[in-house]
Amino acid sequence: METMRWVDGCLEILDQTLLPGKAEYIKCEQYTTVCDAICRLSVRGAPAIGAAAAYGLVLGAAALKPAGKDEFIAAVEQIARNLSVTRPTAVNLQWALDRMLRVLHNYTSGNVEDLKETLLREAHAIYAEDLESNRRMGEFGEKLVPTNAAILTHCNAGALATAGIGTALGVIRAAHQAGKNISVYADETRPLLQGARLTTWEMVQEKIPVTLLTDNMAGYLMACGKVDLVIVGADRIAANGDVANKIGTYGVAVLAKEHGLPFYVAAPMSTIDFNIASGQGIPIENRDDREVTCFAGQQVAPEGVKVWNPAFDVTPAHLVTAIITDRGVARPPYTETLAALAGR
Numbered sequence: 001m002e003t004m005r006w007v008d009g010c011l012e013i014l015d016q017t018l019l020p021g022k023a024e025y026i027k028c029e030q031y032t033t034v035c036d037a038i039c040r041l042s043v044r045g046a047p048a049i050g051a052a053a054a055y056g057l058v059l060g061a062a063a064l065k066p067a068g069k070d071e072f073i074a075a076v077e078q079i080a081r082n083l084s085v086t087r088p089t090a091v092n093l094q095w096a097l098d099r100m101l102r103v104l105h106n107y108t109s110g111n112v113e114d115l116k117e118t119l120l121r122e123a124h125a126i127y128a129e130d131l132e133s134n135r136r137m138g139e140f141g142e143k144l145v146p147t148n149a150a151i152l153t154h155c156n157a158g159a160l161a162t163a164g165i166g167t168a169l170g171v172i173r174a175a176h177q178a179g180k181n182i183s184v185y186a187d188e189t190r191p192l193l194q195g196a197r198l199t200t201w202e203m204v205q206e207k208i209p210v211t212l213l214t215d216n217m218a219g220y221l222m223a224c225g226k227v228d229l230v231i232v233g234a235d236r237i238a239a240n241g242d243v244a245n246k247i248g249t250y251g252v253a254v255l256a257k258e259h260g261l262p263f264y265v266a267a268p269m270s271t272i273d274f275n276i277a278s279g280q281g282i283p284i285e286n287r288d289d290r291e292v293t294c295f296a297g298q299q300v301a302p303e304g305v306k307v308w309n310p311a312f313d314v315t316p317a318h319l320v321t322a323i324i325t326d327r328g329v330a331r332p333p334y335t336e337t338l339a340a341l342a343g344r
């Protein structure tokens with residue numbers, strides 16, 4: 001099942017809000033449809049958001065009928081700005097748009113139609129590179145997984161969050177492919193249930209043993225000795241190794257520390273933001289109250305109750321055993337080891 005696909009000049013996005021019940025694609029002919037899809041988590045997950053935004057910029061550019069190149073460039077820059085404000089935490093969104101804008105600004109010919117084709121090639125490259133990046137993270141990460149292992153994961157950092165086999169779930173898939181005897185415990189991940197709806201769906205499809213639990217069970221699961229390691233994804237990693245990921249990740253990391261369990265983060269280098277020194281600088285998205293006050297469309301809290309709904313939290317680097325990237329595995333001190341992997 002492809003997270004997204006480019007068909008006849010349109011981007012088709014698998015609508016993840018309907019999974020696992022229905023697998024339907026949203027046909028995006030306008031870039032604004034891609035903006036909506038990102039905002040409502042029809043497409044979600046840092047790498048997938050980046051790829052979708054790149055294709056969204058291509059759609060916006062394709063619709064322009066500018067008088068000349070300068071007008072075209074100014075209009076595409078505005079489209080990039082409109083895409084960039086859809087979700088603030090996953091750095092891959094801005095990373096992908098910045099990469100597309102570099103192509104736009106570095107293009108020397110005056111032929112706008114050819115420039116549109118060049119932008120499409122760059123979006124395809126971003127998508128293809130993420131496929132390969134997932135494979136490499138799987139290769140590096142599976143070496144950290146014991147022959148027999150029960151792995152806890154949080155949210156969905158799988159194929160549905162990327163263009164390939166996933167980041168955290170990519171490591172799990174690679175370990176399974178390598179013949180290791182692994183099983184997965186999936187946190188349901190309130191409030192939007194990416195774990196219950198998406199991670200379990202991916203694992204069932206792959207016939208990888210998976211057990212669903214509510215988020216508040218993770219501590220007792222570890223206390224019962226049922227977890228060997230934790231692997232999660234990331235939306236933005238600061239230069240010092242602080243990790244922004246789905247809300248609830250920080251609590252899992254604290255529990256893993258308490259129980260002496262390895263806590264691994266799998267993320268491509270495009271998720272590491274060297275412009276931010278520590279997790280304090282990572283913007284955290286706050287989402288609509290109704291995501292918390294409603295469950296399956298039913299109001300479960302009193303009308304008007306105050307709500308706090310951050311979509312992400314920050315796990316400090318000292319709780320992270322290793323960061324599995326597409327260029328290798330980084331261990332503390334992350335400021336040095338991440339920079340070295342990036343060739344900085």
Ligand SMILES: CSC[C@H]1O[C@H](OP(=O)(O)O)[C@H](O)[C@@H]1O
Nearest residue numbers: 044045046155157161233245246
């Ligand atoms: C491989 S990135 C996956 C990452 O994105 C998820 O957030 P969301 O579902 O809100 O896009 C979650 O933090 C995952 O770990």
